[in-house]
Amino acid sequence: xxxxxxxxxxxxxxxxxxxxxxxIALFALGYTxxxxxxxxxxxxxxxxxxVGTYACLIIWGWFGLDQNSARPDFGAMLGYMALGLVAAIxxxxxxxxxxxxxxxxxxxRRNAPPLAFLITAIGASLAISEFVGVATHRNQRGVPxxxxxxxxxxxxxxxxxxxxxxxxxxALVMMFVLDRFINGSRLGRGIRxxxxxxxxxxxxxxxxxxxxxxxFLLGGLMAGIAAVxxxxxxxxxxxxxxxxxxxxxFTAAVLGGIGNLRGALLGGLLLGVLQSxxxxxxxxxxxxxxxxxxxxxxxxxxxxxxxGESLGRARA
Amino acid sequence: xxxxxxDTPEExxxxxxxxxxxxxxxxxxxxxxxGVRDPDALLEVDxxxxxxxxxxxxxxxxxxxxxxxxxxxxxxxxxxxxTCFNAMTGVYRPTSGAIRFQGQSIVGKKKHEITRGGIAxxxxxxxLFPEMTAxxxxxxxADAHHKTSVISALFRLxxxxxxxxxxxxRSLELLEFVGIRRRxxxxxxxxxxxxxxxxxxxRALATNPTLLCLDEPxxxxxPAEKAELLELIRRIRDTGVTVLLIEHxxxxxxxxxxxIVVLEFGKKIAEGTPAEVRDNPAVIAAYLGVPxxxx
Ligand SMILES: Nc1ncnc2c1ncn2[C@@H]1O[C@H](COP(=O)(O)OP(=O)(O)OP(=O)(O)O)[C@@H](O)[C@H]1O
Ligand SMILES: [Mg+2]
Numbered sequence: 001x002x003x004x005x006x007x008x009x010x011x012x013x014x015x016x017x018x019x020x021x022x023x024i025a026l027f028a029l030g031y032t033x034x035x036x037x038x039x040x041x042x043x044x045x046x047x048x049x050x051v052g053t054y055a056c057l058i059i060w061g062w063f064g065l066d067q068n069s070a071r072p073d074f075g076a077m078l079g080y081m082a083l084g085l086v087a088a089i090x091x092x093x094x095x096x097x098x099x100x101x102x103x104x105x106x107x108x109r110r111n112a113p114p115l116a117f118l119i120t121a122i123g124a125s126l127a128i129s130e131f132v133g134v135a136t137h138r139n140q141r142g143v144p145x146x147x148x149x150x151x152x153x154x155x156x157x158x159x160x161x162x163x164x165x166x167x168x169x170x171a172l173v174m175m176f177v178l179d180r181f182i183n184g185s186r187l188g189r190g191i192r193x194x195x196x197x198x199x200x201x202x203x204x205x206x207x208x209x210x211x212x213x214x215x216f217l218l219g220g221l222m223a224g225i226a227a228v229x230x231x232x233x234x235x236x237x238x239x240x241x242x243x244x245x246x247x248x249x250f251t252a253a254v255l256g257g258i259g260n261l262r263g264a265l266l267g268g269l270l271l272g273v274l275q276s277x278x279x280x281x282x283x284x285x286x287x288x289x290x291x292x293x294x295x296x297x298x299x300x301x302x303x304x305x306x307x308g309e310s311l312g313r314a315r316a
Numbered sequence: 317x318x319x320x321x322x323d324t325p326e327e328x329x330x331x332x333x334x335x336x337x338x339x340x341x342x343x344x345x346x347x348x349x350x351g352v353r354d355p356d357a358l359l360e361v362d363x364x365x366x367x368x369x370x371x372x373x374x375x376x377x378x379x380x381x382x383x384x385x386x387x388x389x390x391x392x393x394x395x396x397x398x399t400c401f402n403a404m405t406g407v408y409r410p411t412s413g414a415i416r417f418q419g420q421s422i423v424g425k426k427k428h429e430i431t432r433g434g435i436a437x438x439x440x441x442x443x444l445f446p447e448m449t450a451x452x453x454x455x456x457x458a459d460a461h462h463k464t465s466v467i468s469a470l471f472r473l474x475x476x477x478x479x480x481x482x483x484x485x486r487s488l489e490l491l492e493f494v495g496i497r498r499r500x501x502x503x504x505x506x507x508x509x510x511x512x513x514x515x516x517x518x519r520a521l522a523t524n525p526t527l528l529c530l531d532e533p534x535x536x537x538x539p540a541e542k543a544e545l546l547e548l549i550r551r552i553r554d555t556g557v558t559v560l561l562i563e564h565x566x567x568x569x570x571x572x573x574x575x576i577v578v579l580e581f582g583k584k585i586a587e588g589t590p591a592e593v594r595d596n597p598a599v600i601a602a603y604l605g606v607p608x609x610x611x
Contacts, residue, residue, distance in 0.1 A: 185476075186455075186459050186476070186479070186480060190456070192452075196447055196448065200443040202426070202428050203406075204436075204457045204460065204519060205431040205461075205523050206428055
């Protein structure tokens, strides 16, 4: 164990962990939203994220950008960012809706038992990632240098980059917007009504199918944003990128209290930071193992997650 | 999550013994069961049978409601009263028979469509949205009639705000109407039992119903609370809403209803004014648990 490594690099490790955690948190929202309303773990959500990581690369490719391109100037960077975000959001949102329509809705119509949904979820997840794997010959694809990561704030030995700030700020802003939407709008009220009592919600005039579609769509939008941030941060993507980070995101959702939006944010940030600390303490090979031991310990004391389970519990 | 099996209306038509849009055959038993068909009926339950496996919860039940009346549905435990509500609101699909509301078949329609079409209900065991405030609970009902799209809600366009504001005002008025306005901001699971029952009525009224179905709204009430509830039901009727009331307390039903149908073991055993029903030997037997001939 390398205590001095952790202590000496406490600042940088924490900031790096927060940035990673912000991506995990945005990703985790999709698991939590769907679970909150349907009590279903949508394993295909990891592929909703995956297609987002490719969607922005493809759009940038249309403009002639690849990993060897020159860095665009500031104005062009803003344009490319907007374009990449829109592409990822649209594609991830569409795939999320498609998964719901093709994989889950027919089962719901037939009153299928929960296990059937679980199998379909895993099947949809594998099918999409394998499709991407075959289409890309299982090669990884590099990300064009849209943003030049450079230090903008220095506190002691902690250098915070513009990219880290962008990622963390975007996650916080999206969380805030989503929280306002769920807790302060008519559609959000419908979502909470279905989450709290699906049968009486329908009998009060709530269109359950629309609420369910909306929830998948919202999860897809957030995953799309997370996907672009992931590309910019990691620099490459691959057909199994969704699977690996998806486990982190699902874990974060459970850690914060699945079904709970603010829990997803807290769980994501916490998991990111824990992993980063674990890497500093034990070496990066131990990143996942150490973080998961801590996760198990936390769940032993708070079995329903840090903030509890309910999507309806607005004032957690 | 138990969403009952939903087929397209066409499929349902085919599956039903009789196509639901066709008028019921007029035979001797029809006249016997229903008397003369009332063309002005608001709701017609037409030879409805509903089975759960071997249990026949409703057995060829027919009755019809007229606009503006308070109609009682009574009967001993397990008689099929709640099942009747469930069939009317799209929770269960009748095994056979038709249900028409304002002349249109509602069998096979989705629950939210039936609600938006004008039938609202409360539940025998309170089913609120426990983590929402009383006001939000009512607003969910009010939302049923709002038109703004996902887009305008996401971007919070002015039209969305305007509907939100009017829904809010109307919901507050309804809380006032049922007498719990001061609890508007409280989370509904913290309301007293009586307040929760009133909140359910307000939430149902918020969907702007033509027909309000109340499933034992006075269950667990003391006499004073029951008297207040009667008063509330009359006020609801006076606003032009037709009321269908399931109730165990005979005195309460007799006092407020215009007409009554009595169910026993899923069968209709009597229909008429409170006075007629009260003196009906079959009803007395059903309630006292003695055979008809001994009553
Ligand atoms: N979902 C169901 N599955 C199987 N049987 C059911 C179901 N719902 C109701 N039943 C049965 O149908 C019959 C009628 O029940 P219902 O709840 O309609 O009676 P009720 O008149 O409302 O009685 P109570 O006064 O006790 O509320 C009962 O025998 C009941 O057990
Ligand atoms: Mg009942």
